[in-house]
Amino acid sequence: MYAAAKVELSRCTGCKLCILACPDPNVICFLADDKKVKVDVTRCKGCGLCVAVCPKAALALEALTESEPART
């Protein structure tokens, strides 16, 4: 059973604090056009540091399911 961070896009303000708190590289990327972040769940180790620092509670840890899309 693995967990990964998920973003609730409607709450994300694009402050990037999560990006600066993530211990793993290239997991959370910043979508410049939308001013939102995106999580690569296949790289996420589910530590929850991004969740802890998000001022808008836009991130949460969720269990990964079998049907999770494979990394591209």
Added chain:
Amino acid sequence: MIEQRVARTAGEVLEPARRERRFMTGSEAVKEAILRSNITMAIAYPITPQSESMHLVGDLYAEGYIPDYFRGESEFAVMSQVAGAAMGGVRVFTATGGPGTLRAFEMFPCWAGMRLPIVCCFFTRGVNSPLSIQPDTIEMAFLLDTGMIMLHAEGAQDLYDFTLRAFAIAEQTDVHIPVGVFADGFFVTHTREMVAVGPPDLKLPPYDPHRSPVPAMDMEGVPVRHMRDPFVMKSNFISYAAHASWQQEVMAAAERSRKYVHQYLGGLLETEDEDADILIMAAGTAVSQSREAIQLARAQGIDVGLVKFKCLRPFPTEEVQHLARRARAIVVPEFNRVGWLAREIKAVVDDNSRVVGAPRVFGGMTMPSEMILAQLKACVPATR
């Protein structure tokens, strides 16, 4: 400072058209070799009986022959510093001996694994407690399996020639592993004898890091996953296989050095009367003592020949097997307690009961030729 010209080929320096004979110590012979070696850096740390050689290399730096030189803080640090410099893509030199060798030991297998063509002189001395600063080759027993090429100088002339030639051997693309040039402390370092040296105004062509089989760590090459031990931090089959094959490659590099040892040293060993009844097989100062013993033995009608090891790693296995095939006895005099050379020879010859691991002298004593003679005499009844 003498204006030096870079030789067109290494051979111009290694086999100069003319040589000048000068009365000098082994330490001075090292200085003369380094003067002609075109090194970029040398790093020093004091230990008897090595210190004089690196003092003199320091003088070369002060005179402007070497771009950088300093005293490190310990032998372990110095061996790490020369490794850093070699990884930076320059030709480096250092020297140590005895306890210094052991203090630095962890770096030696790393040098080989990192494929660094470092040349290091080892001036052997006792290492065990109780303390001794006197000659003893026991440290060589420990270094036999570090992956480095090991050359053993008999006297100051060898020390001069081997040190210079070590650079030529170490830096071959298909070799590119460290070379240790060994000489017995005091017996060679502090002994003054005639040494024929090449012209001082000619130096080796510079080291070319682009001919290295592993890139220099200078961020001038592709950086991705660029580590000398790239896979060992993974726990999977491919990482173990990579590590194992890397070790084999280091061993293979040493094997490939044989042809260069032949080219530059004229072979891994030297012989005199190799068809004799009894053969003395020796390395370093033990060879010199044996030469005298052989003269005494011949005067007494004993048929004895000499095999001098110049190169111990790679080991001249086939040569020794060939030479041993007819000998009735093989006497191996050594300046250490453990008899590592006798062990090496016993491991490769047929019927190794013929190998006599004696005499052995250690603890700073000298080995009188008469002691070797007595051993030769003891072999005679068995051979008749």
Added chain:
Amino acid sequence: MTKQMFRIAPGFEEIMPQEYRDLVTHGPYDRNVGVADLGTFKELLEEHPLCAGCGLALSLRLFLASLPAPADTVVVGSTGCSAIAFPQVGLHNIHGLFGNQNAIASGLKRALKLRFPDQPKDVVVVAGDGATADIGLEMVMHSWFRGENIATVMLDNEAYANTGGQESGMSPRGTVLNMAPTGKKFEKVAMPEIAREAGCAYVATTSPLHARRFEKAIRRAILVARDVGSTYVQVFCPCPTNYKFRPDETLSVIRKREKEGVFQYREYITPQAQEYLAAVEGEKQ
């Protein structure tokens, strides 16, 4: 290094791994990016095997994003958790042995200075607290005494984490760890003070909690090392695995220490380094 060096030969794009292609197309070399740009470029660190919530891993990410000239930076590491991550870094990096990182860096920097006299090659040591304050202290200090032009970054997770959580010289007094079953008997080694006394031109303590401040310390340390002398940055980056807190608490542990006043952000700059920084930082603006 020029980017040309690692460009993919035409026709070979397909067979190169995606990570490599990403590095070529939007990596940080020869681009003026920093921690503020994280999330918008391909980072130098690829997937690493460090624990979830690892403060050291976070510091490494920030460190790599802080480099003033990644295309000309060589990192010398040492045994420890950081060494496990370094094989995945897109820089030349050396893992020598445990504790000899500053000695290797000294030789390397001198060699690169001689080979590239007109091109700054930044040699940065990144090692843990065990490698820096314990087993390698002699070589760390001597590189400072000699004033080697290298930056030393200690990733202080206050324990030997890679070997299973043993006490290090940087563990706080009283901490119960392996090999300190009744608690550590002495204070954290005063490394910043040692660095200052040993002649470092720039000394800073920082943490990944404040990324911009972290970046400034790393950049300053590397720039000062280029032209003035040895520099030292101590990064407090707690270890959830061995200090047994939840992985999402790593940053709050730092914040707590900060509030208690136990951990302080400090910066010591010699007048010469100050002058140098004023010049280069002024230039930038």
Added chain:
Amino acid sequence: MKRSLIRMSGLGGQGLVTAAHILGTAATKDGLVSTVNPFFGAEKRLAPAESYVRISTEPIHQRGEVLFPNIIMIFHPHVITLGKCYTMPFFDGLQPEGIIIVNAEGELGIGREDLDKLAALGARLYSIPATAVAVEVAETELATNMAMLGALIGVTRIVTFASLREAVLERFGGAKFVASGTTAALDNVLAAKFTKMAQLVDKNMAVMEAAAEAVQEHSLAAPRKGGCHVCGRQG
């Protein structure tokens, strides 16, 4: 083939290493083959020290200590009286008809038993007040080693004075010489004493020549009056 194997025994600081170096250099200048090596412990002044010089018309292979010398030079009475030496007794290994030269004023401090052993070997025993000659001629006891060399020449003519002069000039004449730290310090003392190099060379040569004249042979025979000390018989 003529071969001389010389063992110099003395105390650290007396200049044995330098003496051996000068002697070996002079021999090579005379067209002979020579090797020279010192032997000492963790070096300090007044500890036992030895130097070995091998001189031959043929190549020399043997290295290290000279165990079977035909010439032994004793630089300090303590070698004999306190056993400050690498062999026991000090003349151990001396070849038949070998030569011993001792730096001494008056009594040599060699016991009757040892004298008899030397007599049995057919040895020749000489003494030279080397330190006194050095002080008198060069006004420094640091020239004791030169006096010892002079005595050796006086007894053996093993090398020529001309070659010795060249060797001394080379050794002190500014050419870089590899010396241990302590020896280098003594060199500085010497340099201060002799402002002009030529003066230093001249003084050294004068010491050698004076010592060559002053060296005296000692009889190894037992005193007549006491008769044979073993059986007590007279005559």
